[in-house]
Amino acid sequence: MPEFLHRISGIKVHYSLCDYLTDIVHNSLEAGADTVSVEMCESDFEIRCTIQDNGCGMSDETLQSVMDPFYTDGKKHVHRSVGLGLPFLLQAAQACGGDAHISSVSGHGTEVSFWMKQDSVDLPPRGNIPATVTSLFSFSQEGNIIFCHRWHSAEYTVTRKELEDTLGELTSVDSLSCMKLYIESCEENLYKENTHG
Secondary structure, eight states, rough: OOHHHHHTTTTTOSSSSHHHHHHHHHHHTTTSSSSEEEEEEOOSSSEHHHHHHHEOOOHHHHHHHOOOOOOOSSSSSSTTTOEEEEEEHHHHHHHOOEEEEEEEEEEEEEEEEEEETTTTOOOOOOHHHHHHHHHHOOOSSSSEEEEEEEETTTTEEEEEEHHHHHSSSOOOOOOHHHHHHHHHHHHHHHHHHHHHO
């Protein structure tokens, strides 16, 4: 096997926007964040996503390296010598006429943002937003996750903490089912408001 293929074997290739969001939120929680904010804003022309956290952040040196597909800190995935998540995101965004940006302050947190044109033939599918948010909210590491989805003037926001206060631990089948149904209804209402508004 060629060296490059050997180095990236076993790495999940992102297919949807939800895959990118999941990867970035997991990174935030693993960086010690106790609050992660995810915002997805859509219009007829573009889709913009911003993920902010208050985790450990990165030094200027690390920040300059994270878009290099052959860079990894060796801590998150000890058996990998590459880290393709952010480089793939940048490539996908630029292929859709958009871009991606990351800013970080060591000890204070990180912000990742990207945007893509809605009419691009290369635009990845959104993925299953209710299933993704449900999965993120049931992630084993502690921390509050805030998810906001905007479409033109309509929006909804759900937070992990509020759902925990309402449903209890977000690990039981009943809690997971209720949470997913609730987010599905929020998604339906979001598009309904824009269709009839």
